[in-house]
Amino acid sequence: MKGSSSVGNHLLKQQNMIMILMLFWFTKLGMVLGHNHVLGVQPLSKIAIHKTLLALDNMAAIAAAPTLLGISGEDTAWVTVKVLNPMPSNDDWVGVFSPAKFDSGNCAPAPDSIGWQETPYICQAPIKYKFANHDNSNYLKTGAAVLKFQLINQREDFSFALFSGGLSLPKLVAVSKNVRFFNPKAPVYPRLALGKSWDEMTVTWTSGYDHRDAIPFVEYVSNGGEVRRAPAGTLTFNRNSMCGEPARTVGWRDPGFIHTSFLKNLWPNLRFACIQLSYSTFSFKAPPFPGQNSLQRVIIFGDMGKAERDGSNEYADYQPGSLNTTDRLIEDLANYDIVFHIGDMPYANGYISQWDQFTAQVQEISARVPYMIASGNHERDWPNTGSFYDTPDSGGECGVPAETMYYYPAENKAKFWYKADYGMFRFCIADSEHDWREGTEQYKFIEHCLATVDRKQQPWLIFAAHRPLGYSSNSWYGMEGSFEEPMGRESLQKLWQKYKVDIAFYGHVHNYERVCPIYQNQCVNEEKTHYSGTVNGTIHVVVGGGGSHLSDFVASPPVWSIYRDRDFGFGKLTAFNHSYLMFEYKKSSDGLVYDYFTIHRDYRDVLACVHDGCEKITSAT
Ligand SMILES: [Fe+2]
Numbered sequence: 001m002k003g004s005s006s007v008g009n010h011l012l013k014q015q016n017m018i019m020i021l022m023l024f025w026f027t028k029l030g031m032v033l034g035h036n037h038v039l040g041v042q043p044l045s046k047i048a049i050h051k052t053l054l055a056l057d058n059m060a061a062i063a064a065a066p067t068l069l070g071i072s073g074e075d076t077a078w079v080t081v082k083v084l085n086p087m088p089s090n091d092d093w094v095g096v097f098s099p100a101k102f103d104s105g106n107c108a109p110a111p112d113s114i115g116w117q118e119t120p121y122i123c124q125a126p127i128k129y130k131f132a133n134h135d136n137s138n139y140l141k142t143g144a145a146v147l148k149f150q151l152i153n154q155r156e157d158f159s160f161a162l163f164s165g166g167l168s169l170p171k172l173v174a175v176s177k178n179v180r181f182f183n184p185k186a187p188v189y190p191r192l193a194l195g196k197s198w199d200e201m202t203v204t205w206t207s208g209y210d211h212r213d214a215i216p217f218v219e220y221v222s223n224g225g226e227v228r229r230a231p232a233g234t235l236t237f238n239r240n241s242m243c244g245e246p247a248r249t250v251g252w253r254d255p256g257f258i259h260t261s262f263l264k265n266l267w268p269n270l271r272f273a274c275i276q277l278s279y280s281t282f283s284f285k286a287p288p289f290p291g292q293n294s295l296q297r298v299i300i301f302g303d304m305g306k307a308e309r310d311g312s313n314e315y316a317d318y319q320p321g322s323l324n325t326t327d328r329l330i331e332d333l334a335n336y337d338i339v340f341h342i343g344d345m346p347y348a349n350g351y352i353s354q355w356d357q358f359t360a361q362v363q364e365i366s367a368r369v370p371y372m373i374a375s376g377n378h379e380r381d382w383p384n385t386g387s388f389y390d391t392p393d394s395g396g397e398c399g400v401p402a403e404t405m406y407y408y409p410a411e412n413k414a415k416f417w418y419k420a421d422y423g424m425f426r427f428c429i430a431d432s433e434h435d436w437r438e439g440t441e442q443y444k445f446i447e448h449c450l451a452t453v454d455r456k457q458q459p460w461l462i463f464a465a466h467r468p469l470g471y472s473s474n475s476w477y478g479m480e481g482s483f484e485e486p487m488g489r490e491s492l493q494k495l496w497q498k499y500k501v502d503i504a505f506y507g508h509v510h511n512y513e514r515v516c517p518i519y520q521n522q523c524v525n526e527e528k529t530h531y532s533g534t535v536n537g538t539i540h541v542v543v544g545g546g547g548s549h550l551s552d553f554v555a556s557p558p559v560w561s562i563y564r565d566r567d568f569g570f571g572k573l574t575a576f577n578h579s580y581l582m583f584e585y586k587k588s589s590d591g592l593v594y595d596y597f598t599i600h601r602d603y604r605d606v607l608a609c610v611h612d613g614c615e616k617i618t619s620a621t
Contacts, residue, residue: 042349042395043318044125047095047167049250052122055164055171059086062094062162062174070181075153075188076360078310079179080146081160083132088143090133091166092173095126096149098253098353100159100178122172125250127154127353130312132162150310152360153181153188154353155208155256185209187216187259189359191366193407194338194420195262198290201370202407203232204260206359210234211257218261232261237400243382247350247396255352260407268292284368285337288423291457293577296423297336299329301570302376302466302507303344304546306358319347321568322361322547324588329570330364332591336572338369338422340429342507343376343466344548345402350395355405372429373406375399375416376466376508380433388435399433417442419449424575425460426453428501432467432508438491446492450499456603459578463496463538464505470496470540471518473561474509478554493520493538497612500535502599503583505571507544510551512565512585514595515540519611523560532600536610539597541583543571563595578603 061084069077081094103124128149136145151158157180165171185208193202203218216232235258242248266286288294304326305319329339346358365371377393379402384390387398403413408429410418416431428449436442446463453461468477469488477483489496496504497519516523517537524537531539544551545568553564568588575581579602585595 041318042347042351043129043312044251044351044354045246045349045395047125047129047170049095049122049125049170051168052163052170052172053165055173057086057173060084060162060174062160062176064158064160064176064179067177067179068182069151069179070153070183070186073183073186075181075186077151077181079149079151079158079160081149081176083145083147083162083174085132085143085162085164085173087164088132088140089164090131090140092132092139092162092164093129093167093170094132094147095129095161095163096151096158097124097126097161098154098158099156100180102159123250124253125246125351125353126161127253127357128308128310128312129167130310135311148310150308151179151181152356153184153186154356155184155254157184189356189363189366191359191363191406192284192368192370193372194287194370194409194422195264196409198287198421199264199266199268201263201266201284201286202260203263204258204405204407206256206258206356206405208256210236216259216261218263228263230261230263232259234259235404237404241400242350242396243385243394243398243400244392244396245350247352247394251348251350251352251395253351253353255355255401255404258404269294284370287338287370287421290421290423290426291454292423294423296425296575298338298340298422298425298573299336299570300340300342300464300505300543300573301325301546302342302374302544303510303548304341305344305548306346306354306361307547308357318549319547320549321545321588324568325547325570326361326365328586328588328591333365333368336369338372339365340372340374340427340464340505341546342374342429342464342505342543343432344378344507344544344546345373345376347378347548348395348397348401349378349393350397352397352401355401359405371406372420372427373402373408374429374464374466375402375431375433377433380416380431387433389433415441417445421453421458424458424578425462425573426458427462427464430463430465430469432465432469432485436465436469436492437487443491447495447499450495450501455500455606456578459601459603459606460573460575460581461499461501462503462505462573463492463501466506467508468506468540468542470504470506470538471515471560472506472509472513472540472542473554473558473564474511474513474542475552475554477509483558494612496538497610500606500610500613501538502535502581503539503541503573506540506542507546509542509544510548511542511545511553512563512567512569512571512595513542513553513561514563514585514597516560516562518560521560528562529597530600531597532605534605534608534610535601536613541571543569543585545569545588547588565594569594
């Protein structure tokens with residue numbers, strides 16, 4: 001016994017040690033250091049950039065300063081843009097282009113366009129835009145405007161262009177000189193994820209260096225002097241990997257190189273301090289051992305989207321709660337251990353630049369806790385490409401950017417389902433954009449994930465998918481009368497019941513809703529807040545209010561709906577031990593708890609037989 005306590009003390013000391021992790025780059029060259037708005041429409045898609053006409057005006061001017069950004073290694077910088085236009089109009093706008101030199105060689109004239117004999121055609125969408133009169137109320141009188149843009153390091157230089165003619169028939173009036181970051185290729189936007197086993201984590205980041213230019217790896221050093229080095233793999237994708245427009249055309253932008261390093265043999269709950277080039281110090285904690293009894297806190301939400309901090313109303317209206325949710329989660333970083341963002345991430349919809357903007361927006365979170373994702377319709381769906389829904393919601397991305405930009409422990413990243421063990425939790429993450437029904441490959445995975453967890457050690461069994469496969473009283477499901485995605489729970493409810501899934505989470509519907517413990521449309525429990533005893537139904541929770549424009553409920557809630565909130569927010573699970581779980585719903589606006597429930601129970605309550613939830617027994621004694 002004495003021996004084991006001394007080993008325990010040694011482990012504690014190890015856990016208290018500060019580990020320094022650095023991402024080094026070793027290269028062959030050496031060390032490298034108030035307009036119309038339609039809800040839910042990607043703002044960049046409102047610009048008919050391929051119809052641009054030349055209207056260059058020597059009397060007009062656009063100038064940006066400073067022209068060299070990130071001198072101290074910053075990956076974000078503000079640029080002031082001054083506009084002077086002798087013929088101002090209220091629909092004049094300024095687009096930010098990157099690369100600075102417009103792509104003018106790869107777009108064919110649109111059949112309905114007029115004046116296509118003029119060149120150059122602009123074949124790339126800007127990465128963002130503002131109307132010239134934004135914060136410049138005298139623009140129409142004076143023709144002068146000052147605009148502030150926030151840029152992130154996206155591997156290429158930038159230019160600012162003034163257009164007249166509005167978004168639908170742009171006329172190019174003036175172009176600024178180029179602006180660039182000091183090291184445009186710098187490694188940026190670290191994102192952590194759980195690996196395939198409990199003692200493994202991954203670090204993924206983006207850079208402008210291919211594996212032929214540089215050898216990416218992660219090196220981490222303990223205070224005791226042990227140096228470990230983990231190599232990183234390098235991936236990218238190209239225009240031909242896209243399935244359709246705009247991803248293959250005006251929305252295309254080179255995504256750079258995506259590197260993932262696997263940190264193996266990590267001590268449970270060990271905290272690391274990390275320094276990355278071009279990034280301030282950050283730290284993360286290794287996952288707990290499966291079944292380990294320690295405080296474990298999980299954030300879960302969907303549909304957050306992205307928004308711009310430089311005041312562009314167009315962007316803010318697209319996903320109006322996105323920055324609030326991001327900021328609440330950044331403020332609260334000390335109080336949770338892992339995040340699940342269950343689909344619909346940037347809503348890039350084929351405008352590939354927006355993936356950089358999204359990874360930059362969440363980097364404060366993803367550099368400190370595992371940022372686990374699921375696939376949504378805006379990541380995957382595209383007609384005739386095997387997505388279960390034949391919609392064009394991904395804008396031609398057909399899953400490629402999502403599957404490359406983030407790591408998740410799927411066997412095949414194109415089949416976006418995986419299991420994740422985190423201490424007393426098991427998560428079975430499904431992919432609602434691929435067929436989940438009985439007989440499919442995914443159904444087999446879901447059953448295997450649910451069946452292979454030892455509930456005495458990992459009592460908290462969580463199912464999640466992007467679309468509500470269980471229950472939601474969102475208005476469009478209400479109109480169908482089903483309160484689910486068509487065929488959503490038909491096959492799955494018997495698995496949830498048989499394997500006694502505690503909670504099923506969904507996004508897609510942009511609001512919050514909590515359902516009673518339920519089986520086959522019937523609440524199995526009259527309790528509303530403090531659940532205990534036998535597990536005889538699954539609690540379904542919609543947490544799709546991460547940031548995108550909100551969804552309506554049917555007017556009168558179904559009997560199974562316990563709490564509904566048409567607002568932005570996210571969910572938090574806290575496992576205190578093997579017998580006590582708490583769920584909280586927090587609003588993004590103030591971070592306060594507006595709904596919660598608890599589950600108190602013991603192992604025998606999971607084993608207890610309930611309807612359709614037990615294996616056959618014999619009458620022998
Ligand atoms: Fe969705």
